[in-house]
Amino acid sequence: MEEALTVLKVRVVRAGQSLQAYVRYLLEGEAAMLTAEEAAEQACSIAVSSSAGAVAPMATATTHQKATPKPAAWSAGPRLS
Numbered sequence: 001m002e003e004a005l006t007v008l009k010v011r012v013v014r015a016g017q018s019l020q021a022y023v024r025y026l027l028e029g030e031a032a033m034l035t036a037e038e039a040a041e042q043a044c045s046i047a048v049s050s051s052a053g054a055v056a057p058m059a060t061a062t063t064h065q066k067a068t069p070k071p072a073a074w075s076a077g078p079r080l081s
Helices: 001-017 019-030 037-049 059-065
Strands: none
Touching: 001 019
């Protein structure tokens, strides 16, 4: 646990963010992604709609898959020696 906290602290310092802001960003990204179960349910729903002759709107198919983009400073990750 201590090692994970140290890694996060290094990342937030490099990003110029607070630990709270960084963890919130991580949680928002996690919440924006579908679980395997949610993805399967959505795929079934789209398949049912497609087989009935209806086409699911693209916005519906991708709404839950959008994640908050990472600030450039966070994409590199920590460079621990």
